[in-house]
């Protein structure tokens with residue numbers, strides 16, 4: 001085997017459908033350290049297909065850390081062992097020759113497994129659709145400085161808007177709580193003047209759907225922040241709680 005290749009053992013969760021039992025299946029692969037994690041899975045699938053075997057189902061789209069679809073738990077961590085990146089930004093150089101890599105889907109009651117490593121995350125879309133938007137008629141594009149917003153406030157809103165909706169926070173949380181996701185979506189509007197008119201309606205509707213979708217409660221372990229590929233801060237959860245309290249006492 002070439003010296004600059006990594007020889008790896010993969011233990012991959014295989015599950016035919018939501019109602020089938022799943023289990024880990026072992027594969028051996030030799031891969032360049034320069035490959036991305038998803039390219040490594042592409043190589044594995046090419047090999048499986050060349051032998052008329054069922055390829056491993058996994059999700060990806062942009063492969064640039066933006067779309068939030070490449071959800072894998074790698075070595076027990078959502079998006080793998082490197083902080084603040086999505087799975088598609090993870091490279092094989094972060095693993096050692098001879099290593100065994102465990103690859104699983106995001107696990108949460110609200111994320112049923114569709115097949116192998118793909119889970120259904122429409123629960124997050126339903127929360128967003130409940131109020132994560134601004135419904136005022138904005139008319140034509142205003143001048144850039146027509147609504148003055150302090151740089152610090154704009155930066156905080158921008159940091160919250162960096163959430164890509166991947167659901168790693170849910171997978172990392174022992175309660176499968178979606179509080180980090182929902183609080184990022186609430187915060188990106190709550191901080192800006194355009195988001196103020198619907199602030200109470202928004203937070204109440206989004207929290208209601210979050211609860212209905214079966215996500216658990218937050219117990220302040222901060223596991224969500226530690227595993228978030230976009231570094232979303234738990235201070236957004238505190239802001240969402242304040243917004244929710246204000247909505248209830250208004």
Ligand code: SF4
Pocket residue numbers: 162163164165166167168169170180181184224227228229230231232
């Ligand atoms: S808060 Fe972070 S981990 Fe949770 S959905 Fe958004 S980007 Fe993913």
